[in-house]
Structures are given as structure tokens and as C-alpha cells.
Amino acid sequence: MSNNPAAITAVQGTAIPLPGNDVDTDRIIPARYLRSVTFEGLGAEVFKDERFNDEGSPKSHPFNEEKYAGAAILIVGRNFGCGSSREHAPQAIMRFGIKAIIGESFGEIFAGNCTSIGIPACTADEQTIDELQKLVQNNPQLNFDLDLEAQTLSSEEKSVAVDISPAAKTALLAGTWNTLDELLQNEAVIEEVHQRLPSFV
């Protein structure tokens, strides 16, 4: 186990289910809410068009339901986060309070962006996701424990195995998910590669 304070080994808390497949990044955070030079305030805009009508009145959506308030673990379907590379999508989810996402599968850039900001994006099969979503719908106060080393999601009711890409797991457990320091290290080799490749002067 790493001593790095940035290491992410576990996520605990209640969960929030978001049924449905192919939830794209434009649904997570529509492009017109990206008109900002910071990520601050994005938590309030997450799923904006799905949570509120054009007049600003709330619509029926899990993210609007009191019973899921304070949830740390988001449970989603297949191909979640497909579409754009906007990091605003996982940033908005994180700033809403989510600390881990469990889904059947993810858009690849989205999953990478989750890792980059320290959010584990884990996968499980369709039946497991379906059962987890129902379990949470029926018992929204249920506490879960995501153990990244063991790759399990446990509660009093149920414990399931989850998967995560080896690179993401290594980076989260070692606390190197913020890649900048690691990448700054190989300066001499970077210079060597730069020198031998064409450049645009």
C-alpha cells in the first residue's frame, strides 16, 4: 500500500442509481454550460437539461431526489460518458459530490478523465448493475464500501466484484492519478525524443 496522501484505496457512502444506456457527455453537461474559465460551480449544472425544464422547474431525475442526497457512488448503465472529451463532465459529477462511478461500460475518454481527477470508474456486468440499481432504489440509505485493492463493492445486503483498468487501479492506489509529477520526471529522455522528431519552427 502506498504512503502517498493522494492514494485512493476505498470509497464509502450511499449510492445513487442512474438507469439507462449511452448517457453522453452532452447530457451530463450541455456545451452551453462550459462557458467558463474554471470548473467551479459545475456541480449545480450536472444533468441540467434533464433535471430542469426550460423555465427552471425541477423534473423527475435521480439527481433531484432528496432520498439520494449526499450519495458518493453513482451507478450507471452501458457506455456512460460517451461523446466529447470535456473533463467538465466528470468534474460536474465530482462537484455534485460523487466520488466513484460503477457502470456496465464507459466512454473511453470519460473513463480516462475520471482517473485523471481521482474518481474510480469501475465496471460490472449488466445483471449486477441492474441488481445494484434496484437495491439502491429500494434502500437509498444503504452504505457501500468500494475496496479498490480487492475490487469489491460491499454493503450489508450484497457484495459484488467490480473491474477496473489495471492502469487506473495502479494510478489510484499509488496516488499518481494526477500524472503531472510523474511526467515531469523523465526530462532528459523527453528532450532526446523532442530532438529526433520533426518540429514546427
Next chain:
Amino acid sequence: MGKNLFNKVWDLHKVASLSETRDQLFIGLHLVHEVTSPQAFQALRERGLPVKYPQRTVSTVDHIVPTQNQLIRPYRDDLAEQMLQAIEQNTSDFGLRFYGLDSDSQGIVHIIGPENGFTQPGITIACGDSHTSTHGAFGALAFGIGTSQVRDVLATQTLAFERLQVKKIDVAGSCPDGIFAKDIILRIIADLGVMGGLGYAYEFAGPVIHGLSMEERMTVCNMSIEGGARAGYVNPDQTTFDYLEGRPFSPKGEKFTEAVAHWQAMASDPDADYDDVYQLDATSMSPMVTWGITPGQGIGVDQNMPRLSEVDETEVEITQKAYEHMGFDEGQKIEGQKIDVAFIGSCTNGRISDFRAAAEVVKGRKVASHVKALAVPGSRKVKLQAEEEGLDRIFTEAGFEWREAGCSMCLAMNPDKLVGRQLSASSSNRNFIGRQGSSTGRTMLMSPAMVAAAAVEGAVADVRNLI
């Protein structure tokens, strides 16, 4: 067994192994725009870091700029103005090449890279935009990245990245009249699904692909991401070299000859190994139109929309959601669906050949009276070229609005938006709910010539009857 281009370019750019599955990859060219970069520049400031190799960064403004009165500042939208000022300040502070509003080279980042000769075979390219895959048309490895990675590339010129597998997509046969690059890629996505490319780079190959112009190849590679593939590429060939010769930043003279030899060597070996292969024959294809809310929900214009009973079990939920949003009925014809808006432009189809193809359909005809039609060049150079050829007059005489360069209604971060439930015929890349700026707006993706046909007919029409 030989090597494919993906692995050759990867190995050439690999700096180090970071873990068993993750490499540090050198990025030859970094493209920067106003939306996904301000937080990255801020991170550099907080750490007191410079941009590692400023000569390897090219920046512009495209997403938020209005396509009318583009030069009148400050913008009415305070937030857009703030973002514009941020990129002007950031590129100035960090000493980066910037094609801003005062430059003749301003335009959509994926259009200006190639037209200026920055995009070259055998290099790695990154940009905080998923359609960076466009540059794969030249045989480059081009990846869309998030803002944390934009920070990494600015500060180190490298990325922490996992090597992808390679799926070869072999398009055989010949391309019938009225079938364009957009139709080919929409068909590939419809066939393989929006998750078909997860974990893969697509290598587009075969006689139909190599018969395409560079601009058409860019359209195909552009939408790799809509098929779930993080990158897509075409092996460089004579068409590639001819396109590059004489571009402002292409190698010159003897250096160009040397570069061509290097580029040829980077192409996949004839006996290269692939992780998967998919074959498609283009000969019997029809022009494609999407009817739903994912780019995979596309059919030939002469086909009917699918019945729920016909779709794969795993597609039932998204099919239902699509019909609910689009307001179509299962089994209905797509041809004849009345449209409200026609949009020609975007990084997918905002190049000169796109406007030529659309103008051929529009010429001598009128946009239907109930249709709002926009033609938005992807760059200032495209705009100028089109105007030199008189295409702008063909569009405006028909009733199109001829606009200034930008992303426009593809993603509606600027004043160009759908209103309410408007149905749009669009040459862009995404038909996601809310994508074109209205949460209830509806998008049908198609080729620019098909958009032109829909504009003049006022409804989805088969362009083959108009050319």
C-alpha cells in the same frame, strides 16, 4: 509479422513505461482552443511551470465565437468574451502560436491544423477535443484528451497513455454517385455500433478509403470517436503527400523528399498484424441519415426506421428513448420528414469540398420557405476560397445564410442554436439530446449534399434524385 502504423508511431514516440500497461508518450503537436484549456494554463501558473516546447503548440478560437459580426468586441455574451480574453492572455503569456480573430488562419482547430501543414504523417497529436481523431487522415496518431491531460502536454509535451488495439476497417467495392465520406462513416458506425471501437484505434483501409481525397478521409477519421474508437487513421499515400506539398508548415525542398521517405516507412507493413478486421462493401450503399439520438442510429435514406421488435435486445432501451425524443414512429420512412433547420459546417464537414458538393445541389434552387439554412465555413481560408469560387453567392441566392468561421451549431456554445423542438438536418457529428442548443431540439446527421437536398426540398430527400 509486420507492424501496423499505430505501433510504429507509438514506439517512435514512447518516452518510458509508467506501469505495466501505461506508457509516457511524446506528443509531436498540441492543438489548443478556448474551451478546454483555461484551467490547464491556470494549473501551470500555480506550479510556476512554462510550456515545455512552445513551438509544438498551435492555438485558435472556434467553439464560442459567433459566426456573425465576429470581430465586434466585447462580445454580447460576457462568458464568451471572458473565455476569449483568457486564451488571448494565456497564449501571449506562455509564448504560443495563436491564430486568433486577427488572423487569416483562424478556424476550427481540426481544419486549420491540416490546411497549414501542421498535421503530418507519423506524428502524435493531442487536443482537448474528441474530434482530434480527424488528423488520423494523414497517418498521425491523434487523440482527444481532457483538461488535466492538456495541462500535462503543456508542461511536459507528454501524456500517460495506454496503448490501443487496432481494428482494420477494410472498405471494398466502389463508391456510387451521391455517396460521400460521411455516408461511409455513418454506415460503419451503424454496423459496428457506438461501442464497436472501445479499446481500439480504427485503421481505415481498402480501395474506397484510399480513393478518397484528404478532406474526405478527414471526415471519416473525424467520426471514429462516434464509433467508440479513441483514434482512427488512414495510412499515408501519394494523395497525402500531394496534399501536404507546399503547405505553410510542411517540410520544403530536399526536406520534403526526406519526409516522404519517412512517412512511407511509417505506413502499416503489408503483412501487419491487427487485433480485429471488419469488411464493408460500399457498392450498394445508400446515402445515410440518423433518425435517433446516437450516431449509431443511422439508416439509408431509402429505408424505414427500425421497429422495436427488430432491434437487438441490448438496443431496446435506447431505441425507445430515441423515438420518445424524436417524435417519430417505428417503421416510419425517414425520407420526407419535414425539417426546420439545415446546417452545413463543423470539423466533420466544414471544408471546401463539402461546400462545393452542397453548392452543386443548391445551385439554381431555393431553400424551402419554412427552413432556416446556415452554411458555416470551418476556417477563414475555407471561407475565402469558397468566396473566390462564388460558392457564397450560390448559397445566399438560394436562401442560405453565409456565415463566418467557427463551430457554430454543431454544439451551440455560441449564438447559433436550435429553438424548441426544431428538427435539424445537420452535417455535424453528434445527434445527442440537447447537442444543438435546445434540450428538446432534434438532429439528423447526414452528408453536406444531403443537408442541401433537405434544405431545398424542406424535408429529408434522397440527394441522388437531385444530382
